[in-house]
Amino acid sequence: MSLTREKILELGEELILKRGYNAFSYQDISSELGIKNAAVHYYFPAKENLGTSIIKNNILRFEEMLDNMNTREFDEWGQLEAFFKFYLKSNREDKICILGSLGSEFQSLSESTKRELQKMTGMIIEWLSSILDKGRNKGLFKYIGDAKSRALLILSCLVAGLQLARLMDKSDFKAIHLQLLDDLKP
Amino acid sequence: MSLTREKILELGEELILKRGYNAFSYQDISSELGIKNAAVHYYFPAKENLGTSIIKNNILRFEEMLDNMNTREFDEWGQLEAFFKFYLKSNREDKICILGSLGSEFQSLSESTKRELQKMTGMIIEWLSSILDKGRNKGLFKYIGDAKSRALLILSCLVAGLQLARLMDKSDFKAIHLQLLDDLKP
């Protein structure tokens, strides 16, 4: 794997999370990395290829996180906290979540980028639903309604929590985070 | 007040809510309205003026909604439902909320647009906190924690609920909406 390619992916992701997909250009990437515009096109012929690859990368990292939690035998609280930790880090770094960033510009994305984003969102919701379901069955969590609705609600809180906290006050995310935890406690 | 100016504001808002601030141009507006590019610049010299004016307009409409609810003496449930109704309508129209749309591209906005967005968000959170507080004191609502944290959590659910529902399935927003209501019932 090429180091330059990885740097482009990393910086592209950072730009999406900080400024938004339509607010950055290949020039932003090439000048920051000290390469030429065409070098970015060499790895990602069109911007939609870069966008789609960044999501695929996120899917891979999500799957790695799940594998890691499985091998280390995290219980449902542990898994939820690991997931939350990811958002707490984003909050510290003034980044939002990729679902919220690309979701807000959804209609302006290419079909392949849209599909990849839907795939990733679907995976997260499914995983979150399953651990909420298992955790409640074990008596670890308490909540009203079905697991999928609760997963949608919690994920929404995290996604827009980052957006609102970046806009208003970083500490607002901590408040949301604590409320989410308290609400789930039996 | 000019009709053209109002049409530009309306269409500009729709474009922000459907595609995103950085994904539309003055050309999109002028061609749709059958006017020239420069006519849009006549009312809004720079794009940031348009962005800021759209938010100011939203603040006005929010204040009108509050006035209306006050004169009609809505109780706290009624006020909350009126607010939710706004989001349900956006969901039907495949629009997201202006807070989430501009919030996701926050770092790319001009200082005046940022300030206006912060003002609007602050007003909404303050209002939501106050009715959650009053409603709980009257025994209408039940929730854990302080009113402001609860307001942040509920607003986050609405904001990202629209984003996720547009991305995945429109009916997902209904699920989130019902959960929010159930969670507040005493």
Added chain:
DNA sequence: TTGCTTACTTACTTACAAGTAAGTATCTTT
């Protein structure tokens, strides 16, 4: 009736974003 304001249009500039075609240096394989 002259002049001022409003609401635009015409015609342009500047800049930048996206993308491409062709060339080149280096390493790698046959």
Added chain:
DNA sequence: AAAGATACTTACTTGTAAGTAAGTAAGCAA
């Protein structure tokens, strides 16, 4: 040693976004 393949650069094209300067037609006001 010749022929790819890899990883770029040089130099360009095309399109579009943002913005502006100057002009104009219509209405209204003194």
